[in-house]
Structure formats: C-alpha cells, structure tokens
Amino acid sequence: xxxxxxxxxxxxxxxxxxxxxxxxxxxxxxxxxxxxxxxxxxxxxxxxxxxxxxxxxxxxxxxxxxxxxxxxxxxxxxxxxxxxxxxxxxxxxxxxxxxxxxxxxxxxxxxxxxxxxxxxxxxxxxxxxxxxxxxxxxxxxxxxxxxxxxxxxxxxxxxxxxxxxxxxxxxxxxxxxxxxxxxxxxxxxxxxxxxxxxxxxxxxxxxxxxxxxxxxxxxxxxxxxxxxxxxxxxxxxxxxxxxxxxxxxxxxxxxxxxxxxxxxxxxxxxxxxxxxxxxxxxxxxxxxx
Amino acid sequence: xxxxxxxxxxxxxxxxxxxxxxxxxxxxxxxxxxxxxxxxxxxxxxxxxxxxxxxxxxxxxxxxxxxxxxxxxxxxxxxxxxxxxxxxxxxxxxxxxxxxxxxxxxxxxxxxxxxxxxxxxxxxxxxxxxxxxxxxxxxxxxxxxxxxxxxxxxxxxxxxxxxxxxxxxxxxxxxxxxxxxxxxxxxxxxxxxxxxxxxxxxxxxxxxxxxxxxxxxxxxxxxxxxxxxxxxxxxxxxxxxxxxxxxxxxxxxxxxxxxxxxxxxxxxxxxxxxxxxxxxxxxxxxxxx
Numbered sequence: 001x002x003x004x005x006x007x008x009x010x011x012x013x014x015x016x017x018x019x020x021x022x023x024x025x026x027x028x029x030x031x032x033x034x035x036x037x038x039x040x041x042x043x044x045x046x047x048x049x050x051x052x053x054x055x056x057x058x059x060x061x062x063x064x065x066x067x068x069x070x071x072x073x074x075x076x077x078x079x080x081x082x083x084x085x086x087x088x089x090x091x092x093x094x095x096x097x098x099x100x101x102x103x104x105x106x107x108x109x110x111x112x113x114x115x116x117x118x119x120x121x122x123x124x125x126x127x128x129x130x131x132x133x134x135x136x137x138x139x140x141x142x143x144x145x146x147x148x149x150x151x152x153x154x155x156x157x158x159x160x161x162x163x164x165x166x167x168x169x170x171x172x173x174x175x176x177x178x179x180x181x182x183x184x185x186x187x188x189x190x191x192x193x194x195x196x197x198x199x200x201x202x203x204x205x206x207x208x209x210x211x212x213x214x215x216x217x218x219x220x221x222x223x224x225x226x227x228x229x230x231x232x233x234x235x236x237x238x239x240x241x242x243x244x245x246x247x248x249x250x251x252x253x254x255x256x257x258x259x260x261x262x263x264x265x266x267x268x269x270x271x272x273x274x275x276x277x278x279x280x281x282x283x284x285x286x287x288x289x
Numbered sequence: 290x291x292x293x294x295x296x297x298x299x300x301x302x303x304x305x306x307x308x309x310x311x312x313x314x315x316x317x318x319x320x321x322x323x324x325x326x327x328x329x330x331x332x333x334x335x336x337x338x339x340x341x342x343x344x345x346x347x348x349x350x351x352x353x354x355x356x357x358x359x360x361x362x363x364x365x366x367x368x369x370x371x372x373x374x375x376x377x378x379x380x381x382x383x384x385x386x387x388x389x390x391x392x393x394x395x396x397x398x399x400x401x402x403x404x405x406x407x408x409x410x411x412x413x414x415x416x417x418x419x420x421x422x423x424x425x426x427x428x429x430x431x432x433x434x435x436x437x438x439x440x441x442x443x444x445x446x447x448x449x450x451x452x453x454x455x456x457x458x459x460x461x462x463x464x465x466x467x468x469x470x471x472x473x474x475x476x477x478x479x480x481x482x483x484x485x486x487x488x489x490x491x492x493x494x495x496x497x498x499x500x501x502x503x504x505x506x507x508x509x510x511x512x513x514x515x516x517x518x519x520x521x522x523x524x525x526x527x528x529x530x531x532x533x534x535x536x537x538x539x540x541x542x543x544x545x546x547x548x549x550x551x552x553x554x555x556x557x558x559x560x561x562x563x564x565x566x567x568x569x570x571x572x573x574x575x576x577x578x
Binding site: 007011100102103104105106107108109110111112129130133134137138140159160162163164165166167249 | 296300389391392393394395396397398399400401418419422423426427429448449451452453454455456538
C-alpha cells in the first residue's frame, strides 16, 4: 500500500494505472475506520483493479458548533487497517492542498440537501458535495463507493454525479452494525456507556417499522409515531427527526409506496446518531393482466 | 467533422482518441459563430490533436427578462463555419440531454460571480459555471479555450477549474474586433444602425484608458470618469458599469497596480454590450537592488 499526500503524485500514479486499462474503485472517508469503511474497501477490491481510499476530515462539512476539532483522527491505526484490506493507495491530502488560499467554489444540490439532516446542519451537504467533486476530479475513479448509513449523503451525491455528468458508477454498500444492532460510526466512541447501552433502540425501532410496513401499515404518520414512542419509552435519546421519504428524491411520503427511506437522527447526550432503513414496496397493480 | 448530439456517443469517440494518447482541445460556445469563436477553434487546432466545439444555448445562464428565446441560432451556418476551421467534433446536445427532469445541482463561484456583470445578472455565472463543469466532465479536455471578451467568465471559470481540481489548462484568447474596434459578439446583430455606428466608442475609451494608465495615471476614479465622460459625450449609450478591478480576484482597485482589468457594460437601446482591456503594471520597486 502506498500512502500519497500530493495531488500531482497521485495523478501520476493513477494515470499509469489507467493507461494499462485497469479500473479504479474509490472510497472517500474521514478516517477513523470501522467495519463499515472496511466493507466499502472490500467491495472496491472485489469489483475493480485498484482500490484508492482517501482520508480527509473536511472542514467545509462541519458547522461552527460541530465536532470538527475533536473528530477522531488516527492515521497510524487507519493505515494499518487499510493495509490489511490490501488497499492499494491511501490518499491523505493535507489541508492546504485541498482548500488553497482564496478558495471560492461550492456545489449545491438543491432541495434534497435542505431536508432531513440538512435542516439541522445548514451547509453540511454543500461541503460534502464540494469535497467529493474535488476528489472525483483528482482520482477519476470508475466506481465510487458509499455507505448506506449516510442515506441522505447517498441521495445528494448520486444526484450530483448524475447532474454534473461524472463518468462513473455509484455503488452503495449496506450499513455495518455492532452485534446489538447499533450502526457503526466513528462518532460512537463519543457515547457514554449508559447511552451506548440504550442506542440500539434506534435499530430495533427501524426493524419494527420495516415489519409493520411489510405487513400492510402504509401510513407514514403511524410508522413515525411508533418509532418515536419506542425511542422515548426505551431510552433517554432526544429525537431530532424521524422521516419517511422517497429514497432518491427525499420527498416526504404520506402513504408509503415505492422506494421508501425511513431515516432518523437522535441525540444521546451531545452525540448525534443517525440510522435508516430502506424498504421497497411494489405499487399495487392497477389492472389484472 | 462529425456532428454528435449524444453524450454516450461523444464519450465513446473521445475515449478512443484518448487511448491513442492524443490531446483534446475544447471550445464551449452558444453558437452563432463570429471571428472570435473561430480564433478559439484555430488556437485549439494549433495546440492539441483534436478540437471539440460545443454549441448549447444554456437556459441556466439567462435571466427571466433576458434574450434566451431570441438568442440567434443557426446550426447550418455554424457547422459550415466550423467545418472550414477543420474542427473535428461539433457537439450539439439537445436540451433534455443536458438538464434532465429533476435536475438539482448548481456550482457557485462565490464573490467573483456577484460583482461586475454578476450584480446585474443574478444567477448568470452560476449557470455558466454549472454548464461548463458538466461539459468538462463529458469532454475531459486537456485544454479549455475561453475568449477574453468575457473577462468575468474567464475569472469565474479559472477559479472553478482551480478549486474543483479539473485536470486541464485554461487558455484565454484575445478579443476579436471589427475594423472600427467594436468587440465581436453574437449580440451585435441586435444593434440598430445608429447604435452600431456609436458602439466603437467603448473600445476607443478603453484604449484611451490604457494610454492614460501607461503614462502614469493610476487613480481608478479618474480613469473611470474619463471613460464615462467619453461614452456620454460621443454616444447615446447608457452605462451600466465601468470598473477597475484585479484581473483574477475581480476586487475593486482604487490605485491601479498589478494585473488590472478595466471592464464596462453599456446599453445601446435594448442591446447590452460588454468590453474590457487588461493592463499589467509592475509594482514600483521598494528598494534599489
């Protein structure tokens, strides 16, 4: 595994790879790896000839009150984990390489960046879209790998890739979970032990929602009420939102049908956790065939 | 010359070209060619192996009160002119190819998009940056050719290319002028004959400004006053703005030094004309060496 910090150097190496007709899989991350990141790397290794992983804690996607400064960073640990996954290139750009003096350009994926998490984290998805566009122009991958845990990020980046004609495929990999169901996240390390014990209620509530939807409950209001009630009764978590939306457009659904995303954000103490479940319901047939 | 309308088809052809190690020069246009466009094509032909010219009248860069509908279009004339310049590929995407249903993504180059023309054409440079980013992702050129007449467009697109790490060079080609000095523009055809006779005052005023600056007048206020006075006395043009700014940052200069852009926008009847001159003044030496 090569660790590369310079854009010029990375491009030189990747141009050689591309000239040989090899395909490139790309996993953008903020580091502090867990099984979720590793599963993206494994998928990239399976699908493509060369796996590039980037680590960059992107200041543009943190709000002024958020945890940019204390976001966990451990390059030694990360590079040893990536090496075990046979990652080919670890790209670790420094800050002044990414946002040089006089930086001015931002990408806005309208509407879908404003809803769900976007309501509470203004500017977050603008920061995400911008850094990913930059990294795509640097790496020029054939396939971009994203984790399903960040469902809104998936929707925003898929829309950006489609709208700006980035010539690549986006592949979404299932959320990795702890044994008790808690979605893996670099932020789980912030949780106090009490909160850590309570946090799996999020997954239990989402699983319960899936079962209800599958057995015929298609009222968004009822599903949301059930989730909220479970979280309130079984934990001290403070709900920021629970939403039932279309997976791609993120438009609110009143009646659940088609590609459904049930997503939530809940605070345990100061730690904000997100999780979601995707359900596909086939529309009722209009005619007999 | 091939005329291509489909993105998939264009990519297929250009991938073959790239695989042979050939370089691609790209000239994005809104069509209705004049000598200015042709000089960009000639430069691309000189510098690179394959010249791609796009024609697309981009709705996203026109304001609601602007001339999108009546903007001149003549593909037959344009393709015959491009053929004479030995353009290799003319890319003429249709509207639904470029902005598909549910389009959401826009690129904003902050600050420098808001000044000069941007003050009077809100959203214009967002539309320009967005369409050019899309075209760059479709064409993947080695060199992007832009005309100096649109000086703010040059500054905005150079900033975007730098900030978003597009792996290409930007080459700016000098403004082409009519015999009497009027900068060539597809919009000149709108001019009534009386206004057409008066319009060269813009160039005369800019030339006079250049002479004054070169002979030691470094007060932006005095230069602007001279330009405004010339235009008012020698024409019926209505001035929208006259500005002295830094060529790249577009920041207002009070004292003229370094890379100076003197730019103006003037209405003749309903037709808005822009023009500019770039002057380089070496900063006065601080010490004797």
